Amino acid sequence: MKTIREIYSMNPSWKFHDGDITHHNIDTVHKQFIHPEWLKSGNNGLAYASYNDSQWSSVNLPHDFVIERGVYDSTTLSCTGSLKKGICWYRKTFDIPSTDNGKRLFLQFDGIFRDCEVWLNGCLIGRHLGGYMGFEFEITEAVAYGMSNTVAIKVDANEYEGWWYEGGGIYRDVRLLKTSQLRIVDKEIFVKTQSLDLENKQASLLISGLINNGSLDDDSFQLDIHIFNSKGKEVFHQLTNKNFKKYTSSDFTLEVILNEIDLWDLNSRNMYTVKISVKSTNGYDEYSTEFGIRKIKYSSEKGFELNDQTVKIKGVCGHDDFAGLGVALTKPIIEFKIKKLMEMGCNAYRCSHNPPNPIFLELCDKLGMLVFNETRMPGVDQDSMEDYINLIKRDRNHPCVISWSMGNEEMAIHRTEIGVQIFQKMMAIGKLYDDTRPYLYAINADYDNIIDYDRSKNFVLNPVGVNYFVHHDDDVFASMHKKYPDLCIVNTETTGICTSREYVLPYDDANLMAATTEKITVWTKPEFKNKVTCYGSCYPVWAMSPETSWKVHAERNYSAGLFLWTGFDYRGEVFPFDYPATISFFGLIDLCGFEKDWFYYMKSQWTDEDVLHLLPHWNMNLPEKSKVNVWTFTNCEEVELFVNGKSKGRKKCEKYGHVEWDVLYEKGTLEAVGFREGIEILRDKKITSKNPEKLILTGNRTFLLADNTDAIIVTAHLEDSEGNIVITSDESIEFEFTGPCEFIGTGNGNNLSSEHDKHPSRKLFAGKCIAIVKSTYTAGTINICGKWKNITSTLQLNSEETNYLPFVPSVSASEIATKEKTSADGGF
Incomplete structure (x- = not known):
């Protein structure tokens, strides 16, 4: 009888303790040691079902304990959100039936921030450093079958990886995977498009993977591969046989030709499914994954092309954060964020500056959002390289991913011999696992000089990713193109203006300016110095308005496009202020998903919809007849402004620009009328409201x-x-x-x-x-x-009612998975 792969959610019903626990010697050998787990195997009392966690709180995953605690502290770095971090513990007791004996069991974690230890029934299962890449541990031999089992996880979120809010805890999904002794290794399955004939609708694919034999016996197996198109029709099937040794793995490759292919693009998100099954005398396993067939190309002649059609990258950068949840984002919230960006006309997202939640990429495939996928930090040490390789393996079947980013603004190593050596090795190793996408890193500061240096060392990146430009020389791109005619440029990070949904913040005259930012802050409206406004009149010296950024790239063929900083506000990086500011001002959309005014500028430029948006609001706390600067963001040719029915003039909107008037404030109705070829297209109005009712x-x-x-x-x-x-x-x-x-x-x-x-x-x-x-x-x-x-x-x-992933319930310990302790080696 074959064992079918089973997968369960481990998200519900955990016990949680905020803070570290000093003594782990409850019911253990060598009780005189407070951490006896390092003396004997299976000896961590916190991971025994008998441990009393009745005073711990109950939580469900995903869980951000930092946002749940909600303790703000002026001594915590304001760039990280001023929320106190710390150490915590999670526990879950659950039953494993005796019928699972003989299967292989794995715990899969999509992300824990940050460093963690995972213990099961007193045994160390594994440790993981770093908060952004998922990992799995096999638990087969540490399970007590037919009894209650307890997993205990220590999470240390004290160390920072980023200069923004990162949260803490088990903030992504956790699963329990059960397989036979024969296992298809998920991340090793790769469906590579070797060549693509768009005219004849034919694709040459190379399917590769790895089968792991967990049995004590040598074995042979039969490999069965099916491919289904987006409509569920089988378009390929092949059987093959292979041999392998006990406790070893066997790789496989298979070349496939598909005809009458359905392409993945931004409008038709056609996805194929490869279903792989393997069986032998020792077991059976089955695994399916989706992939897309599409062609990408970067060039100085046409920028970025998807299936031989030029697509200007209209992108944003972003962090994983949302109101109410912190970093513990679930699928519906992630989907909401992607759709809100797409409403603005955004077609690309740069994962800044870390590997994304796997759910995010699944949704980008489904919805049609291009992705620059970024590792947390460049490095050739074992931990960094392991996460980098696993990122590529995990995400290479996603057609939405159009580039691998090896790092961001690495000021300590770029334009150095060490930096070139690190990036060259990373790129070479990355290409061993995926050579179908370009590799780059986001260069900042004087990136023209850095590119010169890199090329002098025979380190050629094309496309090249560049962030901002301190000298505000728009011609730097033209100069780079002239020097390197083959170079395709992606502005991987730009804009960085500070805006609010309010007219002005703070409301009063309080000066919240951080001492460290005073010298690097630009104020375009002197009357609003030390304030953040709806206009975006404040930004750091390296930044610029979205209008300025878009003008630079919109019509230059050698520019693939740009990524604006940022799509959404996020906690931390509260420039230009310090605490009590807690949320950044950089987003085009705020932390709740409410549009700020510049959202509509991008929508007017990035979509074919008619757009007319008026700012500011008209509930001013100003004396009557105060001068107010009124703007419209629009793709209409002309706009006429009215205050209480009186025209304040009709003005032309220049290409890539906006329209402004200075008017005297009068309570009532502020109204804009947009025209194209002299015909009224649409209106927008702001009304002074009365008291709320x-x-x-x-x-x-x-x-x-x-x-x-x-x-x-x-x-x-x-x-x-x-x-x-x-x-x-x-x-x-x-x-x-x-x-x-x-x-x-x-x-x-x-x-x-x-x-x-x-x-x-x-x-x-x-x-x-x-x-x-x-x-x-x-x-x-x-x-x-x-x-x-x-x-x-x-x-x-x-x-x-709906179908859902079955879950593993938590239980009270029915049979304790421990045994009587003896005094061997003085363990009493």
Whole structure:
């Protein structure tokens, strides 16, 4: 009887302890030592089912303990969000049936921040350094079959890897994998497109992989490979036989020709599935993975091409962070973020500056988002190289990935012999595992001189990734092109302006400026010095407006495109301020997913939709007749502005530009009318609201799936009697939830806020706040209630039954997986 591969979610029902635990000698040999796990195998008392964790809190994964703790500290680096980090422990006790004896078992972790130790039934299973790359440990021999088993995980998040908020804990998914003694090694499966004939719709593929024999016996096996197209039709099938030794692995390769292929591109995200099964006298395993067939090319003549069609990269950079959740993002939140970027016209994402959640790439394949995939840090040490190789192996079947990035702004090693040696080795090793995509790293500062140096050392990157430019010389790209006509340039990071959804922050005259940033800050509007505004009138000396950046790249063929810093706000890097600022100002979208004004500039340039957006809002805390600078972002040819029905002039919008007027503030209606070829296209207006009278709740979903993961983002705002949003309201909204759901966080996007993200109440900021609610495994009616003063508003939706990944429940220890201790070697 063949053993079918089984995979279970380990996310539900963990016990959590915030802080380190000194004594691990509970019910262990050598109790006189507080850490006896290093003296005898199987000797960590925290990983015994008998350990009393009744005082620990209960949590579900993914889990960011730093955001859940929510302790802000002015002594913690403000660039990391000013949230205290630390050490914590997780435990889960679960049953493994006796029928699993003879199978192989693995724990798979998509990401733990940061350094961790994993223990099972007292035994060390493995350790992992670094917080961004997933890993797995085999636990087969440490399992007590037919009994309760306990996994205990120590997480030390004290060390930083980045200069932004990184969170802490088991912040990505965890799974239990069960296979036979014969196992297909997931990450080793690679479907490589060797050649592609677009005209004749034919592709030559090379399928490679690795089969691992965990048996004590030599064996032979039969390999069965099927390929299915995006419609589920089988388009290839082949059987083959191989031999291998006990406890060894056997690799395989297979050349395949496919005809009448369906290409993956941004509009038609056709995905194929390769299904591989292997069987022998010792077992059976089956594994499927998706892949896409597409052609990519970079050149100085056409920039970036996808399937022989030039596609200008309209990209953003981003960190894994969101209101209410910290870094513990789940699939519905990741999907929400990608779709919001696509609404702006974004078609590419640079994973800054670390490997992404695997779910992110699955969604980018599905939705049509190009990806620059980046390792955390360059290096040839064992840990760095292992993560780098595993990143390539894990993600190389994703058609959305169009480049590997080996690092970011490596100032200590670029333009040095050491740097060239490190990057040359990384690129050479990377190409052993994937030579179908280019390798680059994001160079900053005087990158023209760095490229000169690299090429003088015979280290040629093409395309080349460049970040910003301190000297603000737009002609540097033309100069580089003239010197190196073959060079294709990607502006891997640019803009970096600071903006707010509010007109101006802070509201009062408080000076929050960080002493370290005063000399590197540019103020384009002197009246707003020491403030952040909706205009983007503040930025670091190396940055520039999105308008300036886009003009440079829009029509230059040798530019593949650009990545704006950043798509979304994120915690940390609170330039130009210091604590109590906690959230960056760099995003085109805030931490809750609310659009800032520059979102609409990019939408006007990056989409074919008619766009007309007016700023600022018109609920100013200003005396009447104060001068206000009014802007519109638009792709209309002309715009006419009205204040309370009186025209303030009709102006032409220059290509890649925006339109401005200086007007005197009058409460009422600010309205813009857009024209093309003299015909009115659309209008936008801002209205001075009256006092708030109504609480409105809206959701980004109309139903949820009962899979314990699906989520809704509920937005709350106040309106006056005429239905106008009260944009300046900062009232507190209380949330309550009933039905099969779990409240998981709140937010409002206020960059200066230190409110707790896990409390079911939130102040409005710029008139809005959100609450996030997820489903459970139970279907039913969910009621989300918002309360403001004596007014209540309720949003109701259903959670519907669905298929979901089976999960491993937590249990109380039924049979303790320990044995009586003896006094051997003095262990008493």
